[in-house]
Amino acid sequence: MNETTSVWDRLDSLSQQELDALLVAAASVLAEDDQEAQQAVVMPPGPAARELRSELEGAGVEVADGAAEGLVEDEARSRELALATLRELAKQPELAAEIEQAYQERSRMMAFDFGLITGPVLLLLVLKLKRVKIKKGEGLDVEFYEAKGDVLGAVRTFFGP
Numbered sequence: 001m002n003e004t005t006s007v008w009d010r011l012d013s014l015s016q017q018e019l020d021a022l023l024v025a026a027a028s029v030l031a032e033d034d035q036e037a038q039q040a041v042v043m044p045p046g047p048a049a050r051e052l053r054s055e056l057e058g059a060g061v062e063v064a065d066g067a068a069e070g071l072v073e074d075e076a077r078s079r080e081l082a083l084a085t086l087r088e089l090a091k092q093p094e095l096a097a098e099i100e101q102a103y104q105e106r107s108r109m110m111a112f113d114f115g116l117i118t119g120p121v122l123l124l125l126v127l128k129l130k131r132v133k134i135k136k137g138e139g140l141d142v143e144f145y146e147a148k149g150d151v152l153g154a155v156r157t158f159f160g161p
Helices: 014-030 037-043 046-060 066-074 077-090 093-109 120-130 145-158
Strands: 131-134 140-143
Touching: 014 077, 014 093, 037 077, 037 120, 046 066, 046 120, 046 131, 066 077, 066 120, 077 093, 077 120, 077 145, 120 145
Parallel strands: none
Antiparallel strands: 131 140
């Protein structure tokens, strides 16, 4: 792994292990100060799929029958959804930097079990957030509505007819 190349530049070529680490890093940054979002991260697949469908429909996305459940169960489509969601998050420079820093820290850890953050779970987390606190010491809050809209636009095709 080339440490000088941004993880965002290598996004499409990440191994599954690297993607898993990036998903956990993104989830940890996004959910750090949000109890409801933290609950979404640990939700079992069935309830997560139902909650994802509810959040998407609440945001005006038409969800075909079984689409959310199918994404939770299909590893290849889950990866595609994760990449689409991460690409949109990366468009927010402060957020991208914070996620990459968390990813680099996790990549240096000896343990390789990064948990079970999947594309649908990351999307659910994004949908539940209202604001993200970036650069914790500096106390910079980032409104998340714009990023949420961009993510919804990017993933809409995963759920529609």
